[in-house]
Amino acid sequence: MLSPKPRPPTDNEKYYRDAHSHERKRLPTLFDKPSVQLSCIVPAFDESQRLPTMLKETVVFLEQKQRDDPNFSYEIIIVDDGSRDNTVETALDFSKEWKQCDLRIISLEKNRGKGGAVTQGMLAARGKLCLMVDADGATRFSDYDKVEHALTLITDDGHGVAVGSRSHLVTTEAVVKRSFIRNLLMRGFHTLVYVLGIRGIEDTQCGFKLFTRKTAQIIFPNMHVERWIFDIECLMIAQSQHIPITEVQVNWHEIDGSKVNLMKDSILMARDLFLIRLNYVLGLWSVRIPKVIDE
Structure with missing residues (x-):
């Protein structure tokens, strides 16, 4: 869905639930001074089945990282996107076992x-670095270290984006296994992305992207797109502001339970991609740079 900048949160969405105390607390903002090293933003819609496995892998990795480096700190923000199942209860149950984990839950009233x-989670992040990561656990979380390292190599004046990539998985064997229509739609989408959107990035859609806080402060207050194609606008904004972007190969495997309808969503993504480019070209959308950015 396209919207005029991030739709403002409702009164209830201005609060998060602390997973341990179960108290409702006022959300911080992305423009506060950072208070943790890393914020992990996890969008979740009907993810009660896949979320526990992903959270366990994530927390095990981050807790070990914290033991290795006592200065390291993190938070996990689960953004429940109007789920119809017990996604929130699943997250709360997980927190009972992992009491040391700083887990926050934002519940959106509607999907x-x-x-x-992702945008609502980013706007409430406290981290010096902000990571968007899918709830299905398709990307191995232990790849975080090399993604972070790649980001440090390109960061310029506090700005940078590191994009997880599955481009190395596009082998002849993988192409043969996919149906003709799937290959056709994939090639068509990549062509549209090249012509209308992003150049120089082979995989724009991998759900593992790391942003410096300063970059997140520019990108996410300017986001219009709320559905699958939002990655494109995110990267378009970064490129328009000459923010350095690096692509990092990550380990990825397909997880059952995908909510993508191949034909329907491909058509909607193509439509939205065209509308994104048109709105920016016509000047109907623009990127406004915040006057004050706290690092």
Whole structure:
């Protein structure tokens, strides 16, 4: 869905639930001074089945990282995107076992789409670095270290984006296994991305992207797109502001339970990609740079 900048949160969405105390607390903002090293933003829609496995892998890795480096700190923000199942209860149950984990839950009153959920989570992040990561656990979380390292190599004046990539998995064997229509739609989408959107990035859609806080402060207050194609606008904004972007190969495997309808969503993504480019070209959308950015 396209919207005029991030839709403002409702009164209830201005609060998060602390997973341990179960108290409702006022959300911080992305423009506060950072108080943790890393914020992990996890958009979740009907993810009660896949979320526990992903959270366990994530927390095991981050807790070990914290033991290795006592200065390291993190938070996990689960953005429940109007789920119809017990996603929130699943997250709360997980927190009972992992009491040391700083787990926060934002519940959106209505489903906004993955992009809307990521944006709302980012706008409440406390981290010096902000990571968007899918709830299905398709990307191995231990790849975080090399993604972070790649980001440090390109960061310029506090700005940078590191994009997880599955481009190395596009082998002849993989192409043969996919149906003709799937290959056709994939090639068509990549062509549209090249012509209308992003150049120089082979995999724009991998759900593992790391942003410096300063970059997140520019990108997410300017987001319009709330559905699957939001990654494109996110990267378009970064490129328009000459923010350095690096692509990092990550380990990825397909997880059952995908909510993508191949034909329907491909058509909607193509439509939205065209509308994104048109709105920016016509000047109907623009990127406004915040006057004060706290690092």
